[in-house]
Structures are given as C-alpha cells and as structure tokens.
Amino acid sequence: xENEVVGPRLYSCCKCRNHVSxxxxxxxxxxxxxxxxxxxxxxxxxxxxxxxxxxxxxxxLHTVADVYCGDCRExxxxxxxxxxxPTQKYKEGKFILEKSKIVKENW
Numbered sequence: 001x002e003n004e005v006v007g008p009r010l011y012s013c014c015k016c017r018n019h020v021s022x023x024x025x026x027x028x029x030x031x032x033x034x035x036x037x038x039x040x041x042x043x044x045x046x047x048x049x050x051x052x053x054x055x056x057x058x059x060x061l062h063t064v065a066d067v068y069c070g071d072c073r074e075x076x077x078x079x080x081x082x083x084x085x086p087t088q089k090y091k092e093g094k095f096i097l098e099k100s101k102i103v104k105e106n107w
Contacts, residue, residue, distance in 0.1 A: 006106070007106055008022050008023065008024065008106065009022070009023035009024075009104070009105070009106050009107055010022055010023065010104070010105040010106055011023065011097065011102040011103065011104060011105070012102065012103050012104075012105050013069040013071065013072060013074055013076065013101070013102065013103075014074070014100070014101050014102060014103050015069065015072045015074045016069060016071045016072040016074070017103070017105075018046050018069050018070060018071040018072065019045065019046055019105065020044055020045060020046055020047055020069065020070075020076060020097065020102060021041050021043070021044045021045065021095075021097060021102070022043070023104075025041045025042045025043045025044070026039050026040070026041055027040045027041065027042055027094065028040040031096055032058060033077060033096060033097075033098035033099070033100075034098065035098055035100050035101075036098070036099060036100055037098075037099040037100075038077060038096045038097060038098045038099055039096070039097055039099060039102075040091070040094055040095070040096060041094065041095045041096075041097055042094060042095075043095075044067065044095045044097065046069070046070040046071070047067045047068060047069060047070050047076065047095075048067065048068045048069075048070055048073070049065045049066075049067055049068075049079055050065050050066040050067070050068060051065060051066075052064070052065045052081050053065070059085065059088050060083070060084060060085040060088055061084045061085070062080055062081075062082065062083050062084065062088065062091070063080075063081040063082035064078040064079060064080055064081060065078060065079045065081055066078050066079075067079050067095060067097075074101065075101070076097050076098060076101045076102065077095060077096040077097040077098050077101065078095070078096050079093075079094070079095050079096075080092055080093065080094050080095075080096070081093075
C-alpha cells in the first residue's frame with residue numbers, strides 16, 4: 001500500500017509544529033531573510049504580528065512587523081506593511097518566512 005498524503009502540503013513552525021502556511025501560498029522562494037533563504041507568502045496562519053517599524057532592507061526602506069508562531073512565539077519572519085519604493089509595492093501585505101524556521105509537512 002502506498003503512502004498517500006492527506007491534506008495540503010504545509011509548512012509548520014520548526015519548534016512546535018504549529019501549521020503556519022500552505023505551500024500553494026508561496027509567491028517566491030528567492031528571498032533573503034535574517035538567517036539565510038526565505039520565502040514570500042501571500043497568506044500565513046496561526047501567527048501573531050508584532051509592532052510595525054521601518055527597516056532598511058536589501059531592496060530599500062520598508063515598514064515591516066515581525067511575525068511570531070501563534071503557539072510558541074518563535075520569530076518566523078516578518079510582514080511587509082509598507083514599501084516606499086514603487087517597484088517594491090507588490091510586497092505590501094505579504095509575509096516573509098525564513099526557511100530555517102519552518103518545516104515541511106505532508107510532502
């Protein structure tokens with residue numbers, strides 16, 4: 001009997017396995033986080049959004065807010081609240097999750 005995957009492919013918090021995003025919500029895997037590779041997601045779930053602050057990132061000045069696992073409070077990445085460069089506006093309202101902070105489920 002083959003192993004059949006039940007349910008969608010997910011990403012979970014590396015610490016507590018709380019489901020935080022769906023594979024289908026990845027916009028890009030070509031992002032840089034604080035600790036290496038990161039993915040840009042259109043939606044995330046079971047997270048807490050922190051305080052907004054202006055941060056100078058590789059692509060210019062953005063207003064971002066750290067995002068935390070809703071269960072264990074591990075910092076998973078950030079949310080783009082505002083982009084000041086016109087070419088970066090597509091990131092607004094989207095989420096960065098660090099590859100090192102999430103694990104695959106149902107793959």
